Amino acid sequence: MWKYLLRRSLYAIFTVWVISILAFAVIQLPPGDYVTDLVNQLRSQAGEVSPEWEARMRAMYGFDDPFIVQYWKWIRNIIFRGEFGYSFFYRRDAGVMIMERLPMSFALSFSSLMFVWAVALPIGFYSAVRRYSMVDYFASFIGFFGMSIPNFLLALMVLFFTYKYMGGAVIGLFSEEYANAPWSWGKFMDLMSNIWVPMIIIGISSTAGLIRTMRANLLDELNKPYVETARAKGLSEARLLIKYPLRHALNPFISTIGWMLPGLVSGETIVSMVLNLPTSGPVLFNALIRQDQYVAAGFILMLSTLTVIGTFISDVALAWVDPRIRLQ
Amino acid sequence: MRKSILIINLLLVLALLFAACTKTPETPAVVDEGAPVVEEEATTDDEAAADDEELAVDDVEEVIVEEEVVVPAKFNEAPMLAEKVAAGELPPVEERLPLNPMVVKPADQIGTYGGDLRYGFTGGPTWGGMLYIAQWEHPVTWKYDFSDFEPNIIESWEANAEGTEYIWYLREGLKWSNGDPYTADDITFMVNDFLFNVEIFPPAGGGADWLPNELREGFSVEKIDDYTVKFIFPAPYGTFMLNLAPWGGRYFAQYPFNYLKQFHADYNPDVDDLVAADDAVEDWVGLFLSKAPATWGDPSYFFDYPELPSLGPWIVTQPVGAGTTLIMERNPYYWKVDTEGNQLPYTDRVVATLYQSDEARTFAMLNGDLDFIKDAGDANRELYFDAVDDGKPLKLLLPNYDMGNMQSIHFNLTTKDPVVSEIFNDINFRIGMSHAINREEIIEVVYKGQGKPAQVCPVESSPLYVERLCNQYLEFDIALANEYLDQVLPDKDAQGFRLRPDGTRFQPIFTVINDSNEGQHWVQVAEILIEHWKVVGIDALLNAVGDTVWNEQREANNIEIFMFHGGEGGSGMTAIIDNRWHVPGSHWGIFGNGWTRWYATYLGDLDEDAVEPPQYVEDIRAMYREAIAQPTREGQVEIMREIMELSADYLWTLGISRAGTTIQPISSRLGNVPETYYKGWLQGFDKILRPEQWYIIQ
Structure with a gap:
């Protein structure tokens, strides 16, 4: 087990390193840089700029250096000083912005994941055991319905219906009084009372998929001989189901933690834009549009790292739950 | 119901403008109630003066500024x-x-x-x-009804008869938000130590939108005393003050001398200590630009x-x-x-x-x-x-929107492909394309019934209104459109699409920005236009791109057909401030994008994508320089109207509709x-x- 853990952590560190290079390179792929953006603004607002001025700005921001030098400066500051660079657009420290937004994204994604599990598990279980029942059909219908509606559309519909029929659109994660207040118990409760709307909207599309996976896995198991045997031995139906086939069927839940996280985070971006949530998605989106490279690269690095950590945890958990994986 | 609102609004506006137009002779009397702040020297008012609401300035040397209210x-x-x-x-x-x-x-x-x-x-x-x-606190500001501008930061100003010298009188005791006084130093500092500083803007100092490139050489600003400043231009600049009411005026309220001098090497010998203390900058210029609204007066x-x-x-x-x-x-x-x-x-x-x-x-x-x-x-x-x-x-x-039109459609006369450029340069092509547009349909479908068909031009109430410029080639007439296009591109392929002289199908690229806040409907309009043009055999290809990509294509002069908003230049004298649809080679005049790049080279670096303008473009630009040099409003109007007539002759851009109310x-x-x-x-x-x-x- 220890060997397995060690191997996994080495893989994880290597992956994060490769991601950091990719993240930094991808940001630089689009033609132009922040100075190009600045020059365009200048041209559209005031007039011309000389090439000398443009060159001086490039040198000032360090865009002249070769890729590897820029990358080294960036990653060195992150590793040794914990600094993520500077946001050109917001004119402030990129690291502070990332740290302000990331926990909110994480909280939202995590609560969505919990919601997905809390809903998909029992429904999938029930649908498998009572196959082709009314409840199965109904759950499948709702699940597919949720899956086929893009979540931004769902968010818009929720906005409209709450505006029209509940006297005010549900916008944001905090009420007005708490939006800028420092953290307190009241602010936390306020967050809890507002988070369920985006949580359901983001989670609902993943729910359908997981219901189907759960149902299919369990159905596979239900027809296996060991189930027959257990039943023949006179085990009660509930105890039987929970003790054997359900444990098998749970595997996909655990192994998908890793890749469900990025899915939730990207789903979060567009829903956050519609519902006006102070999460990382919209800031990342703007940074990409405006070539605000340190903010964008920092976010991508942090989100990727979280995903890698998520995968690592799920691998470990899976190995713990299922001895067969450990031995491979 | 909405139509009636529109009509009521139009009537209101007309009434206002009519009132404004007729008030001129009585104006001084109005000022008389109470003690006027600025000493007045009766403005002369020949009845022929000012065809509109503006300051009537004839042979008088001073521009009198009236304040209608008492302190x-x-x-x-x-x-x-x-x-x-x-x-x-x-x-x-x-x-x-x-x-x-x-x-x-x-x-x-x-x-x-x-x-x-x-x-x-x-x-x-x-x-x-x-x-x-x-x-948006500028030296002068618009009145509520947009009939004119009046002093804002400054107390008053005067100009010499030629329009080459302006003297500003500042408000004594006016202060920045930290309590520092606003004086002549703030203005001279902004011009001499920021804009014209060769270290901040290498190699020759920067430009600003209130200072035309042609007037930069030989321009200077002098402090007469703490509250008096003199601007000296090398040639007449009649629209100087007018240009400061809009965006151009921001420079005068953005560079607090007392605060910024600590970051400037000329004023603080110890500036290097501040640079050393700041991780993000490497020299004093970097420091200055991080503290002052840098570069373009951001x-x-x-x-x-x-x-x-x-x-x-x-x-x-x-x-x-x-x-x-x-x-x-x-x-x-x-x-x-x-x-x-x-x-x-x-x-x-x-x-x-x-x-x-x-x-x-x-x-x-x-x-x-x-x-x-x-x-x-x-x-x-x-x-x-x-x-x-x-x-x-x-x-x-x-x-009411102050716009020349809802859209402007540009056929880049300077585009890189010589065949396409030649086709675009044939005015019959542009006329044909105009007749092929069903403007009523676009107004109904996209603008929700607000507006009326028009080309890009000032509104009826403006002194710069030229009827022909607004209303020519508007009727939707397929046969007529075909007649014009047949003169340019007579041959068609089996599907009925017109062929280039080299026998391939003529497929101009129609570039539209798809992520602009103000242009959320642009792609929709472009799609309808493409359908309209297909009927007359023109197969334009839609190129809907984001702002960044479009900027690159514009830089490289890689634009064929383009659609943008209709610009300012609707009401009053705004078309002389925003001249881009009527004076070729101006900023954002995409129909002559290569010329724009040509004229943008006052600093001496000739852009490889620049296109040398023909003589008629040079002539129109000379006329425009003449227009903004005129010290009197009538002089400006007279020359601008000639430019508008030429704009009608050349049909630079096509418009869709007058802007309705918003x-x-x-x-x-x-x-x-x-x-x-x-x-x-x-x-x-x-x-x-x-x-x-x-x-x-x-």
């Missing part, structure tokens, strides 16, 4: 400031105000102090609307840095940063009072909320959670009308907001409504 004898201040004065944190109001503060006549009535102005914005705070609320600095002194009515106390709220508090040194001597602004704070999407902002506004938003969106018209009917605490204003929702608790007004970029959007005198109805 009150006693000043009052907001309770929150009175408390600070009592606590000894602030000097009394008399000492904070200039000797002669600007007196703002409230739009409706004297307001009451207090409350928060709740604003909603998307994108960044500056362009999301704060610029037009809390900045006003967003005022919303990011609370320590930067400002002349605006509110100053930032909490920047938005990575959060979602920007908070501004009243500027204790704001230099405007109402007619009873109450220091403005009326509202204590501006609380601006960042929305990630327009939908969320729209719902908040519909619900009455906000007092004001910029660009509510014509697509949301029905939602707002319904919300008002549902009794939400909202009011809808119907301002909607501006405000919460019903907001007082002193004029019901109808001209809305546009040159007016500073909401600034023409003077947000400092809005108040919260208790």
Whole structure:
């Protein structure tokens, strides 16, 4: 087990390193840089700029250096000083912005994941055991319905219906009084009372998929001989189901933690834009549009790292739950 | 019902303008009530003078500036400031105000102090609307009705007869938001130590939009005394003051000398210590540019840095940063009072909320959670009308757009492909394309029935209105369109599409920006146009791109057909400020993009994508220089009208429709907001409504 853990952590560190290079390179792929953006603004607002001025700005921001030098400066500051660079657009420290937004994204994604599990598990279980029942059909219908509606559309519909029929659109994660207040118990409760709307909207599309996976896995198991045997031995139906086939069927839940996280985070971006949530998605989106490279690269690095950590945890958990994986 | 609103609005505007046009002879009498602030020397008023509302300047050497209101004898201040004065944190109001503060006549009535102005914005705070609320304080400003401009930061000005020298008289005692005086030094510092500094703008100093490139060489500004400044231009510049009412005027309110000199090597010998203390910069220029609204006079600095002194009515106390709220508090040194001597602004704070999407902002506004938003969106018209009917605490204003047209369609006459360029340069091609457009359909489908077919041109009430320019080649007539196009591209392929002279199908690329806030409907219009043009055998290919990509294509002059908004230049004299659709080679005149790049080379670097302009373009540009040099309004109008006639001859761009009214929702608790007004970029959007005198109805 220890060997397995060690191997996994080495893989994880290597992956994060490769991601950091990719993240930094991808940001630089689009033609132009922040100075190009600045020059365009200048041209559209005031007039011309000389090439000398443009060159001086490039040198000032360090865009002249070769890729590897820029990358080294960036990653060195992150590793040794914990600094993520500077946001050109917001004119402030990129690291502070990332740290302000990331926990909110994480909280939202995590609560969505919990919601997905809390809903998909029992429904999938029930649908498998009572196959082709009314409840199965109904759950499948709702699940597919949720899956086929893009979540931004769902968010818009929720906005409209709450505006029209509940006297005010549900916008944001905090009420007005708490939006800028420092953290307190009241602010936390306020967050809890507002988070369920985006949580359901983001989670609902993943729910359908997981219901189907759960149902299919369990159905596979239900027809296996060991189930027959257990039943023949006179085990009660509930105890039987929970003790054997359900444990098998749970595997996909655990192994998908890793890749469900990025899915939730990207789903979060567009829903956050519609519902006006102070999460990382919209800031990342703007940074990409405006070539605000340190903010964008920092976010991508942090989100990727979280995903890698998520995968690592799920691998470990899976190995713990299922001895067969450990031995491979 | 909407049509009737439109008609009523048009009538109102016409009535206003008519009133403005006819008032000239009586004007001095109006000024006489009370003691006028500025000494007057009767403006001459030959009846032939000023075909419109403008300052009548003939042979008189001085431009007389009238103030219609009297400076009150006693000043009052907001309770929150009175408390600070009592606590000894602030000097009394008399000492904070200039000797002669600007007196703002409230739009409706004297307001009451207090409350928060709740604003909603998307994108960044500056362009999301704060610029037009809390900045945009220029040397001169528009009157409410856009009939003219009047002194704002400065007390008055005079010009010599040729229009080469201007003397400004500043308001003595006017102060920046940190209490530093605003003097001649602030102006000379901005010009000599910032714009013309060769270290900040290598190699020869920068340019500014209020200073035409041709006038840069030989321009100077002199301090006569603390409150008197003289501008000397090498050639006449008759529209100097007019150019300072819109965006160009910002430079004069953005560079507080007393604060910025510590970051400037010429004034602080120890500046290197400050540079060393700042991780992010490597030399004093970097430091200076990080503290002053850098490069092109970028006003967003005022919303990011609370320590930067400002002349605006509110100053930032909490920047938005990575959060979602920007908070501004009243500027204790704001230099405007109402007619009873109450220091403005009326509202204590501006609380601006960042929305990630327009939908969320729209719902908040519909619900009455906000007092004001910029660009509510014509697509949301029905939602707002319904919300008002549902009794939400909202009011809808119907301002008029100041636009030359809803769109401008450009055939780049300087495009790189010589075959395409030759086709575009044949005016019969452009005429044919114009006749092929079913403008009524676009108005009905996209503009929701608001507007009427027109080419890009000033509105009827403008002194620059030329009937032919507006109404030529408008009728939707397929046969006629084909007749014109047959003269240029007679051959067709089996599917009926026209062929280039080399036998391949003529497929010009139609570039449209698809992520512009102001142009959410542009792609829709372009798609309809492509269908219209297919009927007459032109197979244009849609190239819908984001702003960044389009900028690159423009830089490389890689544009064939292009569509943009119709620009300013609708009402009054705005077409002389925004000349881009009528004077080839101007900024954003995409129909002559290669020429624009050619004229952009005053610094000596010839762009490889530049195209040498033909003589007729040179001639028109010379005429334009002549027009802005004219010291009198009539002189300017006369030459500009000739340019408009030429614009009609050359048919530079095609238009679709006159801009109709737009909607501006405000919460019903907001007082002193004029019901109808001209809305546009040159007016500073909401600034023409003077947000400092809005108040919260208790």
